[in-house]
Amino acid sequence: MVSEKMYELGTKKSTIRTIFEFGRKRAAEVGEDQVFDFSLGNPNVPTPDFIREAAVDILQTKAPNEIHGYTVAPGHPQVRAAVAESLNRRFGMDYEGKNVFMTAGAAAAITICFKALCETGDEFIAFAPFFPEYRCFVESVGGKLSVVPARTEDFQIDFAAFERLLTPNTKAVIVNSPNNPSGAVYSEQTIARLAEILRQKEQAYGHPIFIISDEPYREIVFEGYTVPYVPKYYEDTLVCYSYSKSFSLPGERIGYIAVPDSVADFGAVFGAIAGAARVLTHVNAPSLWQYVVARCVDKPSDISKYVENGKLLYDGLIAAGFTCVKPQGAFYLFPKCLEEDDAAFCERAKKYGLLLVPGADFGCPGYFRAAYCIKTETIRRSLPLFKKLAAEYGK
Amino acid sequence: MVSEKMYELGTKKSTIRTIFEFGRKRAAEVGEDQVFDFSLGNPNVPTPDFIREAAVDILQTKAPNEIHGYTVAPGHPQVRAAVAESLNRRFGMDYEGKNVFMTAGAAAAITICFKALCETGDEFIAFAPFFPEYRCFVESVGGKLSVVPARTEDFQIDFAAFERLLTPNTKAVIVNSPNNPSGAVYSEQTIARLAEILRQKEQAYGHPIFIISDEPYREIVFEGYTVPYVPKYYEDTLVCYSYSKSFSLPGERIGYIAVPDSVADFGAVFGAIAGAARVLTHVNAPSLWQYVVARCVDKPSDISKYVENGKLLYDGLIAAGFTCVKPQGAFYLFPKCLEEDDAAFCERAKKYGLLLVPGADFGCPGYFRAAYCIKTETIRRSLPLFKKLAAEYGK
Numbered sequence: 184m185v186s187e188k189m190y191e192l193g194t195k196k197s198t199i200r201t202i203f204e205f206g207r208k209r210a211a212e213v214g215e216d217q218v219f220d221f222s223l224g225n226p227n228v229p230t231p232d233f234i235r236e237a238a239v240d241i242l243q244t245k246a247p248n249e250i251h252g253y254t255v256a257p258g259h260p261q262v263r264a265a266v267a268e269s270l271n272r273r274f275g276m277d278y279e280g281k282n283v284f285m286t287a288g289a290a291a292a293i294t295i296c297f298k299a300l301c302e303t304g305d306e307f308i309a310f311a312p313f314f315p316e317y318r319c320f321v322e323s324v325g326g327k328l329s330v331v332p333a334r335t336e337d338f339q340i341d342f343a344a345f346e347r348l349l350t351p352n353t354k355a356v357i358v359n360s361p362n363n364p365s366g367a368v369y370s371e372q373t374i375a376r377l378a379e380i381l382r383q384k385e386q387a388y389g390h391p392i393f394i395i396s397d398e399p400y401r402e403i404v405f406e407g408y409t410v411p412y413v414p415k416y417y418e419d420t421l422v423c424y425s426y427s428k429s430f431s432l433p434g435e436r437i438g439y440i441a442v443p444d445s446v447a448d449f450g451a452v453f454g455a456i457a458g459a460a461r462v463l464t465h466v467n468a469p470s471l472w473q474y475v476v477a478r479c480v481d482k483p484s485d486i487s488k489y490v491e492n493g494k495l496l497y498d499g500l501i502a503a504g505f506t507c508v509k510p511q512g513a514f515y516l517f518p519k520c521l522e523e524d525d526a527a528f529c530e531r532a533k534k535y536g537l538l539l540v541p542g543a544d545f546g547c548p549g550y551f552r553a554a555y556c557i558k559t560e561t562i563r564r565s566l567p568l569f570k571k572l573a574a575e576y577g578k
Numbered sequence: 579m580v581s582e583k584m585y586e587l588g589t590k591k592s593t594i595r596t597i598f599e600f601g602r603k604r605a606a607e608v609g610e611d612q613v614f615d616f617s618l619g620n621p622n623v624p625t626p627d628f629i630r631e632a633a634v635d636i637l638q639t640k641a642p643n644e645i646h647g648y649t650v651a652p653g654h655p656q657v658r659a660a661v662a663e664s665l666n667r668r669f670g671m672d673y674e675g676k677n678v679f680m681t682a683g684a685a686a687a688i689t690i691c692f693k694a695l696c697e698t699g700d701e702f703i704a705f706a707p708f709f710p711e712y713r714c715f716v717e718s719v720g721g722k723l724s725v726v727p728a729r730t731e732d733f734q735i736d737f738a739a740f741e742r743l744l745t746p747n748t749k750a751v752i753v754n755s756p757n758n759p760s761g762a763v764y765s766e767q768t769i770a771r772l773a774e775i776l777r778q779k780e781q782a783y784g785h786p787i788f789i790i791s792d793e794p795y796r797e798i799v800f801e802g803y804t805v806p807y808v809p810k811y812y813e814d815t816l817v818c819y820s821y822s823k824s825f826s827l828p829g830e831r832i833g834y835i836a837v838p839d840s841v842a843d844f845g846a847v848f849g850a851i852a853g854a855a856r857v858l859t860h861v862n863a864p865s866l867w868q869y870v871v872a873r874c875v876d877k878p879s880d881i882s883k884y885v886e887n888g889k890l891l892y893d894g895l896i897a898a899g900f901t902c903v904k905p906q907g908a909f910y911l912f913p914k915c916l917e918e919d920d921a922a923f924c925e926r927a928k929k930y931g932l933l934l935v936p937g938a939d940f941g942c943p944g945y946f947r948a949a950y951c952i953k954t955e956t957i958r959r960s961l962p963l964f965k966k967l968a969a970e971y972g973k
Contacts, residue, residue, distance in 0.1 A: 184786055184843060185850035189694050193853025194845075230642035238866075242634050247625035253828045287682065287831070291859040299584050316856075323857035391579055433648045434865025436682070436831075448579060450589075455580035458588025461711075462718035464686040469864045470829025471633075 192319060198544045199223065202529075206538045213536070219565040220538045221553040224363060224514065228488050228556070230431040237478040238471060250474065256457060256466035258285025258439070258473055265477035266439055272481070274412040278441060284456055285468040285476075287436035289399040289425035293357070294320045296395050296421050296440060298459035299452070301326045305354040307395075310340055311546035312364050312517060314397070317357060326354070333547040338367035338508055338517070342376060349384050355393035355421075356381065360410060361400040361512025364545045364552035366493070368408045368511040371416075378417035385419070391447040394420040399438070402429035402484040404512035405493065418445035421452070426476055428513075429484040437472035489514045492555040492562055499566035500553075504578030514556040517542065521576035525549055531575065535568040587714060593939045594618065597924075601933045608931070614960040615933045616948040619758060619909065623883050623951070625826040632873040633866065645869065651852060651861035653680025653834070653868055660872035661834055667876070669807040673836060679851055680863040682831035684794040684820035688752070689715045691790050691816050691835060693854035694847070696721045700749040702790075705735055706941035707759050707912060709792070712752060721749070728942040733762035733903055733912070737771060744779050750788035750816075751776065755805060756795040756907025759940045759947035761888070763803045763906040766811075773812035780814070786842040789815040794833070797824035797879035799907035800888065813840035816847070821871060823908075824879040832867035884909045887950040887957055894961035899973030909951040912937065916971035920944055926970065930963040 196204075199222055206220040241250055257263065263280035270276050286292040297307065301324045309317050311333040321328040329348045334341040358377070360369035369377075381392050396413040401424065404410050414420040425438035446452050460466050493510030500507055500518055507518035520528035525541035525548050532539050532551075542550030555562060591599075594617055601615040636645060652658065658675035665671050681687040692702065696719045704712050706728040716723040724743045729736040753772070755764035764772075776787050791808040796819065799805050809815040820833035841847050855861050888905030895902055895913055902913035915923035920936035920943050927934050927946075937945030950957060 185695055185846050186693070186697055186854070189850040189853035189857070190846055191853065192856050193694075193851065194849040225648050227643065230646045234646075235637050235642060239634055239637050242630050242637075247630060248622065248826060251625045251629075251827045251829045253620050287859070287864075294857075294859045298581070299588075300580055302581055319857055320859070431643060432646045434646045434862060434868075436862065436864050451580050451585055454589040455584040456588065458584035458586065459581070461587050462584070462689075462714055463858050464682070464689045464715070465859070467829060467831065469682075469831050469867070471866075472864070473829075 197315065199540055202538050202540060205533070209536065217536045218538065219536050219561055219568065220557065221555065222538045222540055224554045224556065226428050226431040226433060226514070226556050227558070228431050228485055231482065231485060233479055233482050234430055234432065234475060237475045241471065241474050245474070250471055252470070254467050254470050254473060256460060258283070258468055259470070262473040262477040265480050269480040270441060274415065276414065276443065278443065282442050282444065284440045284442070284453070284460065285473055286438050286440055286460070287465055287468050288427055288438040289397055289423050290316065290320070291436070291463070291465050292423035292425070292438050292440045293395055293397050294324070295456055295459045295463060295465055296355070296423060297321055297326060298324045298463060299455035300354050300393060302354070304352050306350060306352045307354060308345070308348055308356045309546070310345070310358070312338070312362070312542060312550070313357070313546055314359060314363050315544055330546050335547070335550070338362060338365035339369060339373045340377060342380065346380060351388045353384070353392050355395050357395050357397060358413060359397045361404055363400065363513055364515045364540070364542070365508060365517040366510050366513050366515045367508055368404055368410055371411045374411040374413060374416045381417060391419045393446070396420055396422045398422065399425040399428050400513040403486050403489055403514060405486070405490055405510060408511045410512065414443045414445065418443070419447055421446070430479065432472070435469060435472050437468055437476055488559070489556065492557070492559055495559065496553060496555045496562050499562070500569060503566070503570045503573040505569070505573065514554060516553045516555060517550050518553070520549055520551055521573060521578065523549055525551055532572055535572055537565060537568055537572065592710070594935055597933050597935060600928070604931065611959070612931045613933065614931050614956055614963065615952065616950065617933045617935055619949045619951065621823050621826040621828060621909070621951050622953070623826050623880055626877065626880060628874055628877055629825055629827065629870060632870045636866065636869050636873070640869070645866055647865070649862050649865050649868060651855060653678070653863055654865070657868040657872040660875050664875040665836060669810065671809065671838065673838065677837050677839065679835045679837070679848070679855065680868055681833050681835055681855070682860055682863050683822055683833040684792055684818050685711065685715070686831070686858070686860050687818035687820070687833050687835045688790055688792050689719070690851055690854045690858060690860055691750070691818065692716055692721060693719045693858060694850035695749050695788060697749070699747050701745060701747045702749060703740070703743055703751045704941070705740070705753070707733070707757070707937060707945070708752070708941055709754060709758050710939055725941050730942070730945070733757060733760035734764060734768045735772060737775065741775060746783045748779070748787050750790050752790050752792060753808060754792045756799055758795065758908055759910045759935070759937070760903065760912040761905050761908050761910045762903055763799055763805055766806045769806040769808060769811045776812060786814045788841070791815055791817045793817065794820040794823050795908040798881050798884055798909060800881070800885055800905060803906045805907065809838045809840065813838070814842055816841070825874065827867070830864060830867045832863055832871055883954070884951065887952070887954055890954065891948060891950045891957050894957070895964060898961070898965045898968040900964070900968065909949060911948045911950060912945050913948070915944055915946050916968060916973065918944055920946055927967055930967055932960060932963055932967065
């Protein structure tokens, strides 16, 4: 009567959602202060004042039909130009407005790219650990997702495993750095090596292989780390961005796809993106937020809270006997569980009110994700509990 | 290298877009006042003050992370409840929040429904004249669109033709009233007869056939006409709504799907809608606009300008010798061309600066669409030109 696949996708709760809901129920039973919910990647830094000021000013000074009218499908020309110019200033690119397609955030952006690129039999490659929705987005456009196992010592890329997965059907490779869930940032060396391999394979296979650079966490990067701008290293890159995390605007759905002139056949790629946005009914990203973004495009993100939280949680976990890659960006840690079975470990953590997400969900069993975009005080109070949990494992 | 189908959909300009762009070019050459652009359905009534006031007040008084944070996939519970209660007051329904899924406007809403419902081999039926994007939305989810030819004397439904197109594969029927492009409103009699036939066929085929009621123009209805609330007449109805036209907010992408408890297997339908929204990356409709809608849900639409414009254009066309169904709702007239070839007719009209859209685009050749959501003065100045055009045909 309905599409079974859609029913399944709409009703099978994600692990993250199940954990989050357990937390809400548990808080009602035992009190909010007994629940330490590290499950959700919802930014907790307040949306900056300049966003509110820009939105209010636009609402109060611009003609309403100009603010709220249809924009052309890829977004308002001036907004696209403002985004392009900002990227040029920051990364030395030569974008123009025509290179930018405004979208309802990064999830829409990557899905549009999948739909635009995917032909029958096409394969897309993700590196574990990875955002689990990649699989359902890729499969829903008829593609196949191949997953490169995690390089757990530093969450860079296992290139040997990667090369084994590349085939003549590989259409694109998804890069997500700073990474959800590992919190790692791909080094310049990693990106350069990735580009080198892909260039070789493009030659060998005689067709382009795209990088889809999913970078909603680009601005959330800590001292000592930099996020290489992927199109500077690899021509066939599509950049998918969201203002959800950098400006704490996840509910408003605003971001973009940037398509450099360097991609193989810009016209074909941009045209297919326009077609995909059309059938996914993702033309004309929310217009007020387009204008707000254009005004705030060069404003900095406030990451001080994430720096503080990341350090606090990392130090506490290390002191408790966990092993974990240092926080480099985004707002996640991805430590090793203290037993092999990550589901069992996270279940045991629940006893202490610690809500953690098993790594298997991200294609990396034996680890767990802790989102630290929560109150610093909650993290502080959770540390003795992590100690108790570790003590159960003889740490 | 890219999906050919997406490339085609993204690069082949629609007739409407082509005409609009011709108008912009022509205006630059001969002056804005020599161009009479009836091509676009972009509301020209200013967004009401109460919308700006609500948006500004929310921005200035609510906690920013509450306004801009992720909402759950189907929308904020209080917003869904507010929409449900408003519909209950207006139409005597018994919706609750759980019956409402907030979407990025009506195009997203209907596409989510198509994706949720469509199984292999499924057919969807539209009544000509119809919004041309229906075809690409239905086909992109793997469905087949069948079109019932127009009943041109009044733009109600040709039921004999409709019955011939119903098959055991019919999954849903799309109803769009007030109609784009005809400006007609389906009468109570039409809806009741439609429901009766569908109920018979549901019995005969042994499975539900849904009505997808695409009603962005519901509030734009003129004196003497009422828009029957389709779920009151037919149980298996999914209502797709947008605030684009009623509140002149087309750029902001906000609307909803309402799924009454009466549909065959509510859980399956709502679950599949959730899954479709997920893979189309249409969860969490823009959050500020969700809150604005909840505050303004009972506010009236200002349709006085459309009433004035519709009457002025209709009277002028009739006086010039055209035949045309009276304006009943929306902001379109759909008169008969003065020659059989609608493309040739619209081409000839261009000579006078009159930009009209051939009916063939809407599955109804021999007619043309004139969108009158433009300046009243422009309509007034266009009337002598319609007269001259008609005179060419001996009127």
